[in-house]
Amino acid sequence: MTSKKLTLDVDLGGTKVAVGLCKGEEIIKKAIFPTQADLGFDAVITSIDSAIKNVTKDFDKSDIKGVGIGCAGQINSENGDVINSPNLQWKNIPLAKSLREKTGYSVKVLNDVRAATLAELKYGSGKGLENFCNIFLGTGVGSAFVIHGKLLHGATNSAGEIGHICLDPEGPLCGCGKKGCLEAYSSGTGMENYVKDQLAKGRKSIISDMVEGKIDEVKGPIIGKAAEQGDKLALESIERIGAYLGIAIANIQTLLSLDAIIFGGGIMALKKYFWNNLTKQIDKCILPVAKPADGLKLLEAKYLNDAVIIGGAAIFA
Ligand SMILES: [Zn+2]
Known part of the structure:
Protein backbone atom coordinates (compact mmCIF):
# COMPACT_ATOMS: atom_id res chain seq x y z
CA MET A 1 0.00 0.00 0.00
CA THR A 2 1.36 3.43 -0.90
CA SER A 3 1.02 6.28 1.58
CA LYS A 4 -1.31 9.14 0.69
CA LYS A 5 0.48 11.94 -1.10
CA LEU A 6 -2.03 14.74 -1.66
CA THR A 7 -3.77 17.31 0.55
CA LEU A 8 -6.63 19.73 0.01
CA ASP A 9 -5.75 23.15 1.33
CA VAL A 10 -8.09 26.03 1.89
CA ASP A 11 -7.57 29.77 2.30
CA LEU A 12 -10.93 30.77 3.78
CA GLY A 13 -11.42 34.53 3.58
CA GLY A 14 -14.40 36.85 4.02
CA THR A 15 -15.05 37.15 0.26
CA LYS A 16 -13.17 34.30 -1.42
CA VAL A 17 -12.40 30.69 -0.67
CA ALA A 18 -9.31 29.41 -2.48
CA VAL A 19 -8.71 25.65 -2.51
CA GLY A 20 -5.49 24.05 -3.68
CA LEU A 21 -4.84 20.36 -4.31
CA CYS A 22 -1.26 20.05 -3.11
CA LYS A 23 1.58 17.57 -3.23
CA GLY A 24 3.74 18.82 -0.37
CA GLU A 25 4.35 22.51 -1.05
CA GLU A 26 3.43 22.22 -4.74
CA ILE A 27 -0.06 23.35 -5.76
CA ILE A 28 -1.19 20.95 -8.51
CA LYS A 29 -4.61 22.50 -9.08
CA LYS A 30 -6.38 25.53 -7.63
CA ALA A 31 -9.96 26.84 -7.62
CA ILE A 32 -11.40 30.06 -6.22
CA PHE A 33 -15.08 30.37 -5.30
CA PRO A 34 -17.03 33.17 -3.56
CA THR A 35 -17.29 32.47 0.19
CA GLN A 36 -20.95 33.59 0.38
CA ALA A 37 -20.57 34.35 4.09
CA ASP A 38 -23.65 36.61 3.97
CA LEU A 39 -25.81 33.55 3.11
CA GLY A 40 -24.84 31.81 6.34
CA PHE A 41 -22.63 28.96 7.51
CA ASP A 42 -24.18 26.20 5.35
CA ALA A 43 -23.59 28.28 2.20
CA VAL A 44 -19.88 28.63 3.11
CA ILE A 45 -19.58 24.85 3.65
CA THR A 46 -21.23 24.35 0.22
CA SER A 47 -18.74 26.81 -1.37
CA ILE A 48 -15.74 24.96 0.11
CA ASP A 49 -17.24 21.63 -0.96
CA SER A 50 -17.80 22.92 -4.53
CA ALA A 51 -14.20 24.16 -4.76
CA ILE A 52 -12.96 20.78 -3.41
CA LYS A 53 -15.03 18.88 -6.02
CA ASN A 54 -13.64 21.16 -8.73
CA VAL A 55 -9.97 20.46 -7.93
CA THR A 56 -10.39 16.74 -7.18
CA LYS A 57 -12.48 15.67 -10.18
CA ASP A 58 -9.54 14.15 -12.12
CA PHE A 59 -7.78 12.65 -9.09
CA ASP A 60 -8.03 9.51 -7.01
CA LYS A 61 -9.67 10.57 -3.75
CA SER A 62 -8.09 7.69 -1.86
CA ASP A 63 -4.75 9.48 -2.37
CA ILE A 64 -5.88 12.51 -0.32
CA LYS A 65 -4.71 12.78 3.32
CA GLY A 66 -7.18 15.45 4.40
CA VAL A 67 -8.24 19.10 4.30
CA GLY A 68 -6.10 21.82 5.92
CA ILE A 69 -7.85 25.17 6.39
CA GLY A 70 -6.42 28.60 7.19
CA CYS A 71 -9.19 30.88 8.45
CA ALA A 72 -9.06 34.48 9.71
CA GLY A 73 -9.91 34.82 13.39
CA GLN A 74 -9.51 33.00 16.68
CA ILE A 75 -9.43 29.24 16.07
CA ASN A 76 -9.38 26.25 18.40
CA SER A 77 -6.77 24.25 16.49
CA GLU A 78 -7.39 21.16 18.66
CA ASN A 79 -10.96 20.56 17.45
CA GLY A 80 -11.15 22.92 14.43
CA ASP A 81 -13.89 25.17 15.90
CA VAL A 82 -13.90 28.84 14.89
CA ILE A 83 -14.15 30.67 18.23
CA ASN A 84 -14.55 34.12 16.68
CA SER A 85 -14.07 35.36 13.13
CA PRO A 86 -15.17 38.97 12.51
CA ASN A 87 -14.52 38.55 8.73
CA LEU A 88 -17.02 35.70 8.48
CA GLN A 89 -19.22 36.95 11.34
CA TRP A 90 -18.90 33.56 13.05
CA LYS A 91 -18.79 32.76 16.74
CA ASN A 92 -18.30 29.20 18.09
CA ILE A 93 -18.76 27.47 14.73
CA PRO A 94 -17.80 23.75 14.38
CA LEU A 95 -16.02 24.24 11.00
CA ALA A 96 -13.89 21.06 10.98
CA LYS A 97 -16.74 18.82 12.16
CA SER A 98 -19.23 20.19 9.60
CA LEU A 99 -16.84 19.94 6.65
CA ARG A 100 -15.79 16.44 7.72
CA GLU A 101 -19.45 15.36 7.71
CA LYS A 102 -20.04 16.98 4.31
CA THR A 103 -16.92 15.67 2.52
CA GLY A 104 -15.78 12.57 4.42
CA TYR A 105 -12.23 13.90 4.64
CA SER A 106 -10.26 14.49 7.83
CA VAL A 107 -10.24 18.30 8.44
CA LYS A 108 -7.82 20.49 10.41
CA VAL A 109 -8.10 24.26 10.94
CA LEU A 110 -5.58 26.96 11.85
CA ASN A 111 -5.69 30.74 12.03
CA ASP A 112 -4.67 32.03 8.57
CA VAL A 113 -1.52 33.90 9.66
CA ARG A 114 -0.43 30.81 11.63
CA ALA A 115 -1.04 28.64 8.56
CA ALA A 116 1.16 30.99 6.49
CA THR A 117 3.78 30.83 9.27
CA LEU A 118 3.67 27.03 9.25
CA ALA A 119 4.30 27.18 5.46
CA GLU A 120 7.45 29.26 6.11
CA LEU A 121 8.53 26.86 8.90
CA LYS A 122 8.11 23.63 6.89
CA TYR A 123 9.03 24.77 3.38
CA GLY A 124 10.03 28.43 3.34
CA SER A 125 12.30 31.04 4.93
CA GLY A 126 11.81 29.60 8.44
CA LYS A 127 13.00 26.08 7.52
CA GLY A 128 15.55 24.91 10.09
CA LEU A 129 14.85 27.81 12.48
CA GLU A 130 13.79 27.05 16.07
CA ASN A 131 12.46 30.46 17.11
CA PHE A 132 11.07 33.14 14.84
CA CYS A 133 8.29 35.64 14.29
CA ASN A 134 6.49 35.88 10.93
CA ILE A 135 5.06 39.34 10.32
CA PHE A 136 2.56 40.14 7.56
CA LEU A 137 2.48 43.85 6.72
CA GLY A 138 -0.70 44.61 4.77
CA THR A 139 -3.88 46.55 5.49
CA GLY A 140 -3.21 45.46 9.07
CA VAL A 141 -0.25 43.84 10.83
CA GLY A 142 -0.65 40.07 11.25
CA SER A 143 1.91 37.88 12.97
CA ALA A 144 2.58 34.51 14.53
CA PHE A 145 5.46 32.98 16.48
CA VAL A 146 7.33 29.70 16.23
CA ILE A 147 8.96 28.80 19.56
CA HIS A 148 11.09 25.65 19.94
CA GLY A 149 10.06 24.64 16.41
CA LYS A 150 6.31 24.82 17.10
CA LEU A 151 3.56 27.36 16.50
CA LEU A 152 2.68 29.33 19.62
CA HIS A 153 -1.08 29.27 20.30
CA GLY A 154 -1.30 30.60 23.88
CA ALA A 155 -3.97 30.15 26.55
CA THR A 156 -6.70 31.84 24.47
CA ASN A 157 -5.57 30.81 20.97
CA SER A 158 -4.67 34.44 20.31
CA ALA A 159 -0.90 34.44 20.93
CA GLY A 160 1.46 36.45 18.79
CA GLU A 161 -0.60 39.49 17.80
CA ILE A 162 2.22 42.03 17.68
CA GLY A 163 -0.01 44.30 15.57
CA HIS A 164 -1.87 45.10 18.77
CA ILE A 165 1.08 45.69 21.09
CA CYS A 166 0.48 49.13 22.57
CA LEU A 167 3.26 51.62 21.78
CA ASP A 168 1.44 54.74 23.02
CA PRO A 169 -1.86 54.61 25.01
CA GLU A 170 -2.63 58.13 23.73
CA GLY A 171 -1.68 57.34 20.12
CA GLU A 183 -0.96 48.42 13.54
CA ALA A 184 -2.13 52.04 13.88
CA TYR A 185 1.35 53.11 12.68
CA SER A 186 2.98 50.31 10.67
CA SER A 187 0.17 49.08 8.40
CA GLY A 188 -1.29 50.29 5.11
CA THR A 189 -4.23 51.72 7.06
CA GLY A 190 -1.92 53.46 9.54
CA MET A 191 0.09 55.00 6.70
CA GLU A 192 -3.05 56.23 4.90
CA ASN A 193 -4.57 57.65 8.08
CA TYR A 194 -1.37 59.58 8.85
CA VAL A 195 -1.34 61.17 5.39
CA LYS A 196 -5.07 62.00 5.57
CA ASP A 197 -4.62 63.56 9.00
CA GLN A 198 -1.66 65.69 7.88
CA LEU A 199 -3.48 66.84 4.71
CA ALA A 200 -6.54 67.76 6.79
CA LYS A 201 -4.23 69.92 8.95
CA GLY A 202 -3.16 71.81 5.81
CA ARG A 203 0.16 70.09 5.11
CA LYS A 204 1.37 70.62 1.51
CA SER A 205 1.96 67.51 -0.59
CA ILE A 206 1.60 66.40 -4.22
CA ILE A 207 -0.80 63.77 -2.85
CA SER A 208 -3.48 66.54 -2.61
CA ASP A 209 -3.25 67.07 -6.39
CA MET A 210 -3.16 63.33 -7.08
CA VAL A 211 -6.54 62.87 -5.32
CA GLU A 212 -7.84 66.26 -6.56
CA GLY A 213 -8.30 67.45 -2.99
CA LYS A 214 -10.47 64.46 -2.01
CA ILE A 215 -8.65 63.37 1.14
CA ASP A 216 -10.84 60.27 1.57
CA GLU A 217 -9.41 58.88 -1.67
CA VAL A 218 -5.84 58.69 -0.34
CA LYS A 219 -4.74 55.05 -0.74
CA GLY A 220 -1.47 53.15 -0.33
CA PRO A 221 -0.56 52.96 -4.06
CA ILE A 222 -0.99 56.77 -4.40
CA ILE A 223 1.33 57.31 -1.43
CA GLY A 224 3.82 54.92 -3.06
CA LYS A 225 3.75 56.94 -6.30
CA ALA A 226 4.20 60.21 -4.40
CA ALA A 227 7.17 58.69 -2.56
CA GLU A 228 8.76 57.79 -5.91
CA GLN A 229 8.61 61.47 -6.78
CA GLY A 230 10.32 62.36 -3.50
CA ASP A 231 7.22 63.78 -1.78
CA LYS A 232 8.14 64.57 1.83
CA LEU A 233 4.82 63.65 3.43
CA ALA A 234 4.63 60.34 1.53
CA LEU A 235 8.18 59.43 2.55
CA GLU A 236 7.53 60.42 6.16
CA SER A 237 4.38 58.24 6.34
CA ILE A 238 6.39 55.24 5.07
CA GLU A 239 9.51 55.88 7.20
CA ARG A 240 7.17 55.95 10.20
CA ILE A 241 6.26 52.31 9.44
CA GLY A 242 9.89 51.31 9.98
CA ALA A 243 10.38 53.48 13.06
CA TYR A 244 7.49 51.98 15.01
CA LEU A 245 7.99 48.45 13.72
CA GLY A 246 11.61 48.71 14.87
CA ILE A 247 10.52 49.53 18.43
CA ALA A 248 8.11 46.57 18.48
CA ILE A 249 10.71 44.16 17.08
CA ALA A 250 13.38 45.35 19.54
CA ASN A 251 10.90 44.68 22.35
CA ILE A 252 9.93 41.19 21.21
CA GLN A 253 13.58 40.32 20.56
CA THR A 254 14.53 41.54 24.04
CA LEU A 255 11.74 39.38 25.45
CA LEU A 256 12.18 36.20 23.38
CA SER A 257 15.69 36.16 21.87
CA LEU A 258 14.55 34.84 18.49
CA ASP A 259 16.70 33.52 15.62
CA ALA A 260 14.97 35.60 12.96
CA ILE A 261 12.07 37.81 11.94
CA ILE A 262 10.35 37.01 8.62
CA PHE A 263 8.52 39.77 6.75
CA GLY A 264 5.79 39.45 4.12
CA GLY A 265 2.78 41.36 2.79
CA GLY A 266 2.13 44.15 0.28
CA ILE A 267 3.82 46.86 2.38
CA MET A 268 7.16 45.14 1.71
CA ALA A 269 6.98 46.72 -1.79
CA LEU A 270 7.88 49.97 0.05
CA LYS A 271 10.79 48.34 1.89
CA LYS A 272 13.46 50.61 0.39
CA TYR A 273 11.83 53.63 2.04
CA PHE A 274 11.51 52.21 5.58
CA TRP A 275 14.18 49.53 6.01
CA ASN A 276 16.91 51.88 7.14
CA ASN A 277 14.65 53.34 9.83
CA LEU A 278 13.63 49.85 10.90
CA THR A 279 17.16 48.55 11.44
CA LYS A 280 18.30 51.78 13.12
CA GLN A 281 15.41 51.65 15.56
CA ILE A 282 15.98 47.96 16.37
CA ASP A 283 19.64 48.73 17.18
CA LYS A 284 18.63 51.69 19.33
CA CYS A 285 15.95 49.91 21.40
CA ILE A 286 17.15 46.30 21.74
CA LEU A 287 18.84 44.92 24.87
CA PRO A 288 22.35 44.16 23.51
CA VAL A 289 22.45 40.66 25.02
CA ALA A 290 19.32 39.71 23.01
CA LYS A 291 21.13 40.38 19.73
CA PRO A 292 22.61 37.20 18.17
CA ALA A 293 26.41 37.44 17.63
CA ASP A 294 25.97 37.45 13.84
CA GLY A 295 23.06 39.91 14.02
CA LEU A 296 19.31 39.34 14.11
CA LYS A 297 18.28 37.72 10.82
CA LEU A 298 15.69 39.84 8.99
CA LEU A 299 14.30 37.61 6.23
CA GLU A 300 11.65 37.93 3.56
CA ALA A 301 8.79 35.41 3.37
CA LYS A 302 9.07 32.82 0.59
CA TYR A 303 5.34 32.62 -0.06
CA LEU A 304 3.13 35.50 -1.13
CA ASN A 305 -0.49 34.98 -2.26
CA ASP A 306 -0.53 31.21 -1.74
CA ALA A 307 1.02 31.23 1.75
CA VAL A 308 -2.21 30.18 3.53
CA ILE A 309 -2.91 27.34 1.05
CA ILE A 310 0.64 25.99 1.42
CA GLY A 311 0.17 26.38 5.20
CA GLY A 312 -2.81 24.02 4.92
CA ALA A 313 -0.51 21.49 3.25
CA ALA A 314 2.09 22.04 5.98
CA ILE A 315 -0.45 20.95 8.63
CA PHE A 316 -0.23 17.42 7.19
CA ALA A 317 3.55 17.44 6.57
ZN1 LIG B 1 -5.08 47.35 17.89
Missing part, protein backbone atom coordinates in the same frame (compact mmCIF):
# COMPACT_ATOMS: atom_id res chain seq x y z
CA PRO A 172 -3.88 57.06 17.01
CA LEU A 173 -6.99 54.88 17.10
CA CYS A 174 -6.52 51.27 15.96
CA GLY A 175 -9.09 49.08 14.18
CA CYS A 176 -9.32 46.94 17.36
CA GLY A 177 -10.71 49.89 19.32
CA LYS A 178 -7.54 50.57 21.36
CA LYS A 179 -5.14 53.49 20.84
CA GLY A 180 -1.51 53.49 19.77
CA CYS A 181 -1.23 49.84 18.64
CA LEU A 182 1.66 48.98 16.28
